Every structure is written in C-alpha cells, then in structure tokens.
Amino acid sequence: MSNESHAYRARILHFVDNPLNAGDQAWQYFEDGILWVENGYIRSVGHAVDQLMTLPTYVSIDNYSDHLIIPGFIDTHIHYPQIEMIGAYGEQLLTWLNNYTFPTESQFGDSAYAARISSVFTDELLRNGTTTALVFGTVHPASVNAFFSEAQQRGLRMIAGKVMMDRNAPEEICDTPETGYHHSKRLIERWHGVDRLQYAITPRFAPTSSYEQLEKIAYLFKQYQGLYMHTHLSENTNEVAWALQLFPEATRYLDIYDNYGLLTPRSVFAHGVHLCDEECRRLAETGSSIAHCPTSNLFLGSGLINLNQLFQHGVSVGLGTDIGGGTSFSMFKTMDEAYKIQQLRGATLDPFQALYMATLGGAKALDLDTRIGSFRLNNEADFVILDLQATPLLKFRTPYCKSLRDLLFVLNTLGDDRVVKRTYSLGRCVHNRDGATHL
The missing domain is CATH 2.30.40.10 (Urease, subunit C, domain 1)
Incomplete structure (x- = not known):
C-alpha cells in the first residue's frame, strides 16, 4: 500500500x-x-x-x-493458463477445448512454468488497465498457488480458483470428487481473504463434473464464508444440449447449478448466450451474475447474447475478456465487440452502459461495489x-x-x-x- x-x-x-x-x-x-x-x-x-x-x-x-x-477495469471472466493459446485457429467450443485447451492446461502441474505464465498474464492485465479479475486456473493446485503469489506480490485485488472436473476430459487433467474437494479446501485455507485475494470454487462447467463432484462443490461452498462460484453457462448450443443430456432431471441448463444451491450473489456464470426468460428471472432472483464475453463469443462462433433480455430481468452483467477464447485483454476491444453484437441483434449498447459494465457494473457482479469500481x-x-x-x-x-x-x-x-x-x-x-x- x-x-x-x-x-x-x-x-x-x-x-x-x-x-x-x-x-x-x-x-x-x-x-x-x-x-x-x-x-x-x-x-x-x-x-x-x-x-x-x-x-x-x-x-x-x-x-x-x-x-x-x-x-480500473474489472474483468469478470478470464483463463490465465490459456494466454499461450490465444488466437488458436478454426474450432467451435467443444472441439476447441479438446484440441487446444486441455493440452495447454496439462502443463500447469509444473510450479515454475505456472509462475512464469502468471507473471506474463498479470503484466498483460495491468498493461490494459485491468486491476481486478475473476480468474480460472487449471485442475492443478500449483496453478492457483502461482497466480495468487504473483497477485499478492503486486498488491492486487484478484479472485481465482482451481478447476474442478472429474469426467469428460483427458485423465491427466481430471481430479476426483475427493481430491477436488481436498485440494480446493487447502487452497481456500491458504489464500481466501489473505491481503486482497479471494477464492472462487471453479467447476469448469456442468458437463465435466459428476453428480458426486457437484455435491462436494455444494458442500465446500457452504463451509466457508464469502467464497465465489465461477463457471460457464449456455455458451454454445451444442454445450447446452450436452448438459441436458447428462443431467436429464434438469429442465434448463441453469437448473443443474440451481439444484445444488450454487446460485448466490457471489455466483458468476460466464457467457449466458442462450438463456430463456425463466433462467434470467432465476439469475436475478438469486443475485447471480453473467460475465458477457463478446470477443470470445464471436471468435468461437458461440452466438449473439441478448443483453436487453438480461437487463429487463434485472440480471447483473459484467464484462469478461475470456482469454484465450477471447482475443484481447483490452476492455476497449471488449466494449467495441459488445456494441457490434447488439448491432447484429438489431439493438444497440450505449457507451456509458458499456463502461459501467467494465467498471462499477463489474464490481457489482463480483459483489465488490462497496470497495472498487x-x-x-x-x-x-x-x-x-x-x-x-x-x-x-x-x-x-x-x-x-x-x-x-x-x-x-x-x-x-x-x-x-x-x-x-x-x-x-x-x-x-x-x-x-x-x-x-x-x-
């Protein structure tokens, strides 16, 4: 200080x-x-x-x-391990994960490697004026330790967590319900609330977590005060169909998380491109937030979000760069693409509203609007x-x-x-x- x-x-x-x-x-x-x-x-x-x-x-x-x-700008959704694969060519979400993301993330069990990438990543955030971010690590505890160490050294307010996924991904980057729980618990006790750092429980998305793991996540979320829950929701139509196939008891994608008590004022869902009115109503009712990631949605061909639908229901919306599906750390570029998406929908996005989402709106989405933004x-x-x-x-x-x-x-x-x-x-x-x- x-x-x-x-x-x-x-x-x-x-x-x-x-x-x-x-x-x-x-x-x-x-x-x-x-x-x-x-x-x-x-x-x-x-x-x-x-x-x-x-x-x-x-x-x-x-x-x-x-x-x-x-x-300072507030980035409500970003993957620090994916900086080295930013701009990877030619895929939509699910094949992009398998061909690029999972192989890249497999390297982060190496603490020295994770520390080097954390330093480069943090330099890029600050160079672009981003002072707070909600950050995905990888399944490896070393990835989170490296990032938090870097953020602590620089005195930054950052939120991050270890990815939890126990199925539908390569074995070398999967945990189990038990190991995911215990590794996350140790990370929470080491980092949450230390200096300006806070912890987010981070299931990648519903299709990569079993029923047993979601139960452990729900239990962990209740064990500690002030945690975040950070995951993906309704980014891609194939993803939505896959999630509902894996969880047939759910009527809507959001129900999967809701059934485990994971909708709270500190729950941030990245994307929300393909939501129905009932899902928007439920997000607003629980104080949960959407991180809108326009450069990623365009780059991966995921779809054109209906911001007016979210606004009309009173859902809190922040902006996210979603590196490395997203193509720029810059919030200016993010706001530019957010405007263009609404133009393609026959709507518009006022520049004041865009800047609000990148500053105080982002802080509100992270339940930090009395501290930053x-x-x-x-x-x-x-x-x-x-x-x-x-x-x-x-x-x-x-x-x-x-x-x-x-x-x-x-x-x-x-x-x-x-x-x-x-x-x-x-x-x-x-x-x-x-x-x-x-x-």
Whole structure:
C-alpha cells in the first residue's frame, strides 16, 4: 500500500449507479477534476476549483491534460493458463477445448512454468488497465498457488480458483470428487481473504463434473464464508444440449447449478448466450451474475447474447475478456465487440452502459461495489490514466467529439492498450506505459 497522499488532475469520470436505473445521474464527470488518494484509498474527487480550496497544502498534484481518469477495469471472466493459446485457429467450443485447451492446461502441474505464465498474464492485465479479475486456473493446485503469489506480490485485488472436473476430459487433467474437494479446501485455507485475494470454487462447467463432484462443490461452498462460484453457462448450443443430456432431471441448463444451491450473489456464470426468460428471472432472483464475453463469443462462433433480455430481468452483467477464447485483454476491444453484437441483434449498447459494465457494473457482479469500481469515499484506489491522444488517429479524432458520449464511444471503438498511460492499484503505480513502475 502507498503511504503517501497524492492528487491527480485531469478529466475524471466514474459511475455511482447503473445508467439503466439512474440515467444521466448514474455518473459523475469533472471536465477539470482532482482525485485525491491517501494511503491507498480515495479521499475525495470533484471539480478542481472546489478541490483546490480544501486540499491540504502537503498534497502534491500531478497534472494530466488531455487525459481521462477512470476506475480500473474489472474483468469478470478470464483463463490465465490459456494466454499461450490465444488466437488458436478454426474450432467451435467443444472441439476447441479438446484440441487446444486441455493440452495447454496439462502443463500447469509444473510450479515454475505456472509462475512464469502468471507473471506474463498479470503484466498483460495491468498493461490494459485491468486491476481486478475473476480468474480460472487449471485442475492443478500449483496453478492457483502461482497466480495468487504473483497477485499478492503486486498488491492486487484478484479472485481465482482451481478447476474442478472429474469426467469428460483427458485423465491427466481430471481430479476426483475427493481430491477436488481436498485440494480446493487447502487452497481456500491458504489464500481466501489473505491481503486482497479471494477464492472462487471453479467447476469448469456442468458437463465435466459428476453428480458426486457437484455435491462436494455444494458442500465446500457452504463451509466457508464469502467464497465465489465461477463457471460457464449456455455458451454454445451444442454445450447446452450436452448438459441436458447428462443431467436429464434438469429442465434448463441453469437448473443443474440451481439444484445444488450454487446460485448466490457471489455466483458468476460466464457467457449466458442462450438463456430463456425463466433462467434470467432465476439469475436475478438469486443475485447471480453473467460475465458477457463478446470477443470470445464471436471468435468461437458461440452466438449473439441478448443483453436487453438480461437487463429487463434485472440480471447483473459484467464484462469478461475470456482469454484465450477471447482475443484481447483490452476492455476497449471488449466494449467495441459488445456494441457490434447488439448491432447484429438489431439493438444497440450505449457507451456509458458499456463502461459501467467494465467498471462499477463489474464490481457489482463480483459483489465488490462497496470497495472498487468507483471513486466513492474510502474505496480502494484502483484507477487508470487514459491518454486521449495515444495514437495519431485518436489525436485527430477526439477534438471532433461534441459530447462525453461521443468521446467514450470513440475510445470504445478505437482504443486499445496504448491508451492506458498508467495503472494504479491501491494507490500505487503498477504499470507505466512510458517507463518504470513503483512496485
């Protein structure tokens, strides 16, 4: 944690509510603003003319003209072991898993290998302005130990877990109901609630867990307070049919998880592309969330999610990059593809709503909106400084924006990792595009 008091002057934008509920009152924007951070937490945010009257004289101010400060991005679904296979060609979900994912994940029993990949993966998150992520490991406990060690060293708020799967996958990357339970239990007791780390029970998806394993998962979920449950749901039509074939007692895919008590405010289901109204109603009723992963859904040909259906039912939705089915760590690229998916559905996605899902909406999906995702007083100071002239095209294009909405949409459409000048976690610079960080 930083023990310093520091202020940052730039354009500043953050959300205080969901635009679907609060309209233009959902965000605060300061054309010339100051964000004051002390000891790693938010002390105040507001118009510079007001802040300068009350800011203590001992607080130094960094000035960033032509920059925008927003909360750090929150990635609600990503697989760190799959970074080396990002962009693997030519398959849809189920064959992609067998041909690329499972062979890649088999390497993560090697602690040194897992540590190296964890470091590269975390560098990429921070380079893209992502300060919190909900992360899949592999079936190997070493994969989780390596990732949490890396995140702890950097002082990051991260959530992760060991994959649990005991069938329908190669033997070398399967556990059993017993080993999955005991390995997860040891990892929970080692990492959950330590510093800024939290644990997610992580069945890959229903088809790779037996009835016995799901019973163990349900028991484990009840044993410890504050755990997450992180899995996949209704990503691909063949997957949906397969899940219902394996669990014939279930009327709908979501019923499989619901029957084991796995729908809670800390349950995050990746994708949800092919959901019926009843499943959406049940997700909202239990406070469960969907992680929308547009680059992955397009890359694997999984389908076009109906965001309006989820919104109308009041389901909490965050954004996920879903590396390595997803094709970019950048939340700008993710928001860009999310917009295009809705266009293909004959709908649209407002840039304010997209940015909300990437920040405060993501925090809400992770039940962390009282800690991160906005510049609320005493929130953890996770934020990014965006360079609005990062590329020649942006430098040319942004002066023609006539409103904040125009500017956000241009960033969502044309932005990438080059826009992220600095990334801060708990008030400390953990990525500096132009040089050394303050690790």
